[in-house]
Every structure is written in C-alpha cells, then in structure tokens.
Amino acid sequence: MKAKHDITGLEDIKLLVDEFYTLVRNDELLAPIFLFRLNTHWEPHLEKMYSFWNAALFGVKGYTGNPFAKHATMPVDGAHFERWLSLFLGTVDTYFEGPVAEDAKLRAQIMAANFERRIEGLKGSDKITLV
Numbered sequence: 001m002k003a004k005h006d007i008t009g010l011e012d013i014k015l016l017v018d019e020f021y022t023l024v025r026n027d028e029l030l031a032p033i034f035l036f037r038l039n040t041h042w043e044p045h046l047e048k049m050y051s052f053w054n055a056a057l058f059g060v061k062g063y064t065g066n067p068f069a070k071h072a073t074m075p076v077d078g079a080h081f082e083r084w085l086s087l088f089l090g091t092v093d094t095y096f097e098g099p100v101a102e103d104a105k106l107r108a109q110i111m112a113a114n115f116e117r118r119i120e121g122l123k124g125s126d127k128i129t130l131v
Helices: 010-025 031-038 042-058 067-071 078-095 099-122
Strands: none
Touching: 010 031, 010 042, 010 078, 042 099, 067 099, 078 099
C-alpha cells in the first residue's frame, strides 16, 4: 500500500466515497437499507456524494439537495449511525491523513450526530420537518 496523503481534491474524494460505499454494500446492518433505497441507482448516488464532499471539504459549488430529507424516513437508529460512522472514519484512516482528512472525519461525526438526533426526535410524531 502506498503512503497516505491528505485529501487534495475530487480524485481523492472519489476514492474515499467509492471505498466507503463498497464497505456499506457489504455490511450486514447497512446494506439492506442502502440496497432497498438505491437498488439500481448507485451511480447517481455516488455522483451526488462526490459533489457533496467536494463542496463540504473544498467549497466547490455543484452540490444541490437536502441530505436530511433523504434520511428522515429511513428505518435507522443509533446502531446504524454508529456503524456508518465507523466505516466512514475507517475508510478515511485507511487511505488518508492530514488536516482535510481530519476535517472530513469531523464533518461526518457532526452529520451523524445531527441526523441521529433529528430522526430520533421524529419517532412517534405524525409530522416530518425536512428542512
């Protein structure tokens, strides 16, 4: 394996996203949810994730969407977020090191905590706020 370097641009983001979702597709807890939601739509999802992380880490315009809205109705709980985060952090640590890699991990931790908190808050409610 070659030496690790920091996340420097879109090619590194593609590696991160592709390797992460390979793990997700093979994970016994996460795969059923992602396969049900994405089934034959993996390529558009990956393209959206490239844009998302490029915008988040480098401020590159191009991402549009509401990430929480896509997740609000998923049948997930704390165990799912814990696994998602573990796989994401592990993927970053496997391939990268440096300030941008650390920023990616911090952003993933914040996103997972916020999504989990918001989804938990919606349980038992007949209203879903998507914004």
